[in-house]
Amino acid sequence: MEAEFIHWLRECVPPRPSMPLALTDDAALVRWAGSPHIVVTTDLLSDGVDFRLAVDDPRRVGRKALAVNLSDLAAMAAEPLACFVSIALPSTGIGADQPLELAKLIYAGLLPLAEEFGAFLAGGDTNTHDGPLVISITALGNVSKRGLLMRKGGQPGDKLLVTGALGGSSLGHHLDFTPRVREALVLHENYELHAGIDISDGLALDTSRLAEASGCGAVFNSIVISGNALDLAQQESASDLGAAALRHALGDGEDFELLLAAPPSAADAILSDRPVECPVTCIGELIAEPGLWKQFGNVARTPLEPTGWQH
């Protein structure tokens, strides 16, 4: 539904010079007279959709609510600056936790991450209602010296790099992932990157978004399949374990890894320099021909469905 809604909204909201990215990227850029730009992102999470309080520790839930926003800032290579946290607490509490206790647990998970990444808590709103837990966080960031990384800007021939490994996030990674803020800042400052996105809705879908925004197509030559994706495939007793794991890596979403498009020389330098702690892998390239493709080994290129979480 969200894709259709954003399409409608773009028709309603006129473009403005002060909001050059309005409604197109992972975060918005706001600028005004005499000021550096500011990057702003907002994400709303609900119980039963983005987490399950019946089984998930409220601390992990609070942490996730901030982490997904930090991942959006990372996608644009912006430096976290502040966060604002609005919470609707179920008036009955959850289990043995009264609303106030629940709020404290959420913050106990959120605040250390805010400190770690410099997204200091600056304000918020805490209410109770007759409904499930809802957490809405808005995070502000600085544009880094090299400017903003965006979905557009990729060129045919650019290598596609990913951080970490993909798929099976529902096993727990979606609550405990480390947003790739540091990686984005280091890579963007020291290497030529043309485009970037965070993989929140699935590698295939988010790659097709970056490619489309860049006016290109994309072809995968390899995929970094996570242990979780393999675990999930195994739990499903899939007859073809490899194919099932690949399906998870391509379409699961909530990996919150970075997908970057970089010219071959920069990509090679990143792969040989290893400037960040997490693994960075080349999984394909942007091509002139539109669409999403795979070409694993010495076979012909075949089209690939942009699977992922369509909101």
Place this chain on the structure above:
Amino acid sequence: MEAEFIHWLRECVPPRPSMPLALTDDAALVRWAGSPHIVVTTDLLSDGVDFRLAVDDPRRVGRKALAVNLSDLAAMAAEPLACFVSIALPSTGIGADQPLELAKLIYAGLLPLAEEFGAFLAGGDTNTHDGPLVISITALGNVSKRGLLMRKGGQPGDKLLVTGALGGSSLGHHLDFTPRVREALVLHENYELHAGIDISDGLALDTSRLAEASGCGAVFNSIVISGNALDLAQQESASDLGAAALRHALGDGEDFELLLAAPPSAADAILSDRPVECPVTCIGELIAEPGLWKQFGNVARTPLEPTGWQH
């Protein structure tokens, strides 16, 4: 619950030079190297708490969700700049409206207000969940040339001015009020104001907050009772209509009018110049003695309960 929670939170979050107002005023001030400050406020509204979709038009609900944020910016005499809108839609929709239709109606109420006050829509998040409608909006504003208006700064002898009339907002004003952004900017730019707050939780409670933040007490000499407050008193068939209406004006909340503390000369100038369209009335003054008081006519000063909406 919120007051207790904010008290706990302030203990957890260390003060930072970059967030000089964190968790004390209607909005937060964020500053960073080489940049003018930015004012940020966030409010979350839920169905059944802040509006009732069963009877309230979704357009009025969307408008209110933004207007309460604009009122917070007005309280600090900040100029609206951008807004970010996160919505959790009930997955079943409301009445005949499917979630997508509901989202469009909410925006149809919100967008004209955003345009009118320059709080241009810059981003957001729209999801469905198995729960009531929740709208969380974050608004950004510029600090005006005269700097920020805050709750602190009032001095004994300052006159207390209010815009508009108070009480009975539940009859509809809480959905349709005009945030006092223009009034705050004009008054702050042209007259010496010492302190300000928007009356969101009740005149008595919000006055005691301003007075306390300013290290003063406050005494009311008169109250501007709205027609709605009188209507409510009448509907309740109160034996003492005047006392009932006064109770509504003092404690109802959601008036979203401004309460300002200004030195007598500035207050007199505002009252005689009439520089804004809405009525501005002097209702009392700040005093050295702490607490909230009333002194209507030639009687002794008596203490007044800081009634209002305790979250």
